[in-house]
Amino acid sequence: MSATDYLVTIGLEVHCQIKTATKMFCSCRAGFGYEPNTNVCPTCLGMPGALPVLNEHAIERTILAGLLLGCRIPEVSKWDRKNYFYPDMPKNYQTSQLDLPLCIGGGVPLYEWSFPANAKPQSTQDGIVRRVRLDHIHLEEDAAKLTHFAGYSLVDYNRGGSPLMEIVSAPDIHTPDEAYAYLKSLQQIMVCAGISNADMEKGEMRCDVNVSLRPRSQEKLGSKIEMKNINSMSAARRALIYEIRRQAEELDAGIAQVQSTRRWDDSLGESIVMRTKENAHDYRYHTCPDLIPVHTAPLVQRAQEEVPELPDARRKRLMEAYGLPSADATTLVSDTSLCAFFEDLVREGAPARKAANWVLNTLTATLAEKGISASDCPLTPAALAELIGLVEQGVLSTSQAREVLDSMWVHPELSAQVAADSLGYKKADAGELEAMVDAVLAENEDMVQLVREGNAKLVNALTGKVMKAANPKPNPKLVTELILARIKNEPATRVS
Numbered sequence: 001m002s003a004t005d006y007l008v009t010i011g012l013e014v015h016c017q018i019k020t021a022t023k024m025f026c027s028c029r030a031g032f033g034y035e036p037n038t039n040v041c042p043t044c045l046g047m048p049g050a051l052p053v054l055n056e057h058a059i060e061r062t063i064l065a066g067l068l069l070g071c072r073i074p075e076v077s078k079w080d081r082k083n084y085f086y087p088d089m090p091k092n093y094q095t096s097q098l099d100l101p102l103c104i105g106g107g108v109p110l111y112e113w114s115f116p117a118n119a120k121p122q123s124t125q126d127g128i129v130r131r132v133r134l135d136h137i138h139l140e141e142d143a144a145k146l147t148h149f150a151g152y153s154l155v156d157y158n159r160g161g162s163p164l165m166e167i168v169s170a171p172d173i174h175t176p177d178e179a180y181a182y183l184k185s186l187q188q189i190m191v192c193a194g195i196s197n198a199d200m201e202k203g204e205m206r207c208d209v210n211v212s213l214r215p216r217s218q219e220k221l222g223s224k225i226e227m228k229n230i231n232s233m234s235a236a237r238r239a240l241i242y243e244i245r246r247q248a249e250e251l252d253a254g255i256a257q258v259q260s261t262r263r264w265d266d267s268l269g270e271s272i273v274m275r276t277k278e279n280a281h282d283y284r285y286h287t288c289p290d291l292i293p294v295h296t297a298p299l300v301q302r303a304q305e306e307v308p309e310l311p312d313a314r315r316k317r318l319m320e321a322y323g324l325p326s327a328d329a330t331t332l333v334s335d336t337s338l339c340a341f342f343e344d345l346v347r348e349g350a351p352a353r354k355a356a357n358w359v360l361n362t363l364t365a366t367l368a369e370k371g372i373s374a375s376d377c378p379l380t381p382a383a384l385a386e387l388i389g390l391v392e393q394g395v396l397s398t399s400q401a402r403e404v405l406d407s408m409w410v411h412p413e414l415s416a417q418v419a420a421d422s423l424g425y426k427k428a429d430a431g432e433l434e435a436m437v438d439a440v441l442a443e444n445e446d447m448v449q450l451v452r453e454g455n456a457k458l459v460n461a462l463t464g465k466v467m468k469a470a471n472p473k474p475n476p477k478l479v480t481e482l483i484l485a486r487i488k489n490e491p492a493t494r495v496s
């Protein structure tokens with residue numbers, strides 16, 4: 001038999017860091033980029049006698065995620081201790097949720113555009129290919145970050161105790177492409193709602209995949225093989241493709257699969273067995289005696305007021321309201337602050353397609369170069385709209401406008417016009433510019449003649465001569481147009 005003769009069942013457990021100011025059970029600062037082991041206190045370091053205090057905002061954000069994904073929110077949710085001994089968890093237990101999580105059921109829509117570029121499904125009417133059922137979403141605390149070196153390991157407790165949402169799918173995914181689309185959809189929903197930055201490269205979203213195979217005639221699911229902490233969507237897809245083939249080959253050879261955890265090595269492109277799988281009872285879960293159960297009603301009400309536009313609706317709106325192509329709208333949807341910047345830019349009067357080009361090309365490149373997001377952009381949408389206006393009016397060429405943009409980046413207090421003026425880029429007086437063009441053409445009769453005979457390249461040289469002579473600098477495109485108009489329309493008068 002080949003892989004296609006088996007039924008494939010895939011389940012995903014996605015850990016998503018929730019955007020909050022403080023940790024889950026103490027007032028330590030949450031987030032990245034701080035000196036190791038500086039955001040810690042007796043509670044998140046697990047000192048005896050230190051008591052936890054719930055982060056209400058993190059609970060509300062988890063409920064919001066549940067509402068977005070159509071989950072049922074039970075009236076009461078409780079906390080459990082998952083016991084395990086490891087250096088990344090100084091209390092020797094993780095506060096988590098076992099049997100009364102915050103969100104139950106629901107599903108993740110697989111949007112047509114969430115699939116990998118080379119595996120787009122046939123088009124569907126409303127853009128949703130299917131909905132993958134969820135088992136539940138629970139909230140827990142993150143573990144500390146371990147970094148392993150040859151012979152020793154370092155541990156940073158800054159991350160320990162940060163709020164972490166675990167989104168557990170039902171075994172309802174059938175192909176590696178669907179797993180990819182599931183992760184992509186989930187990421188965009190989290191980003192759109194501002195619940196998490198969900199950047200897999202930064203570990204803000206991490207995923208455990210499990211996969212089992214069974215012959216088509218068999219009803220009972222096959223043995224589940226799990227691969228933990230996969231840190232990109234394409235790696236998850238690769239890992240699943242590999243694992244399905246490996247299991248099919250072993251089953252063909254009569255080798256039964258044993259429930260186990262394997263490590264996916266993306267650089268080698270193979271999975272390596274780590275251990276046979278522990279079961280829930282190995283963790284000796286028990287109700288946390290330090291935390292009272294959460295009565296969800298007031299938080300559900302608050303979250304309901306915050307339900308945002310979902311990525312698919314936002315994408316459709318961007319395409320319809322602004323006439324953007326599908327690819328541009330998809331890119332904007334995946335970055336909330338960039339999308340907000342784009343919409344502000346249009347509100348400030350920039351034509352939508354031009355605004356999208358500027359945002360997705362020039363602005364994105366500059367932001368990436370500086371390592372900041374659109375929400376920290378020193379340039380206001382109003383200032384960029386003014387700059388785009390100068391290009392539209394023909395005052396500036398696109399490359400001149402890029403230079404002006406660089407200058408405004410350093411001096412955000414300058415208006416686009418002032419920044420352009422200071423670089424010597426001004427809309428030339430039409431009469432003066434024509435006179436200058438005429439003078440250059442008169443001085444270069446031989447070149448003009450060659451242009452007339454079909455040497456189009458020399459137009460650029462003539463443009464260069466005008467640009468060199470002009471001060472302030474006009475838009476070179478305008479100069480070229482003027483030169484061509486002069487050469488085409490006035491040969492008779494000039495020659496005779």
Ligand SMILES: [Zn+2]
Nearest residue numbers: 026028041044
């Ligand atoms: Zn703390």
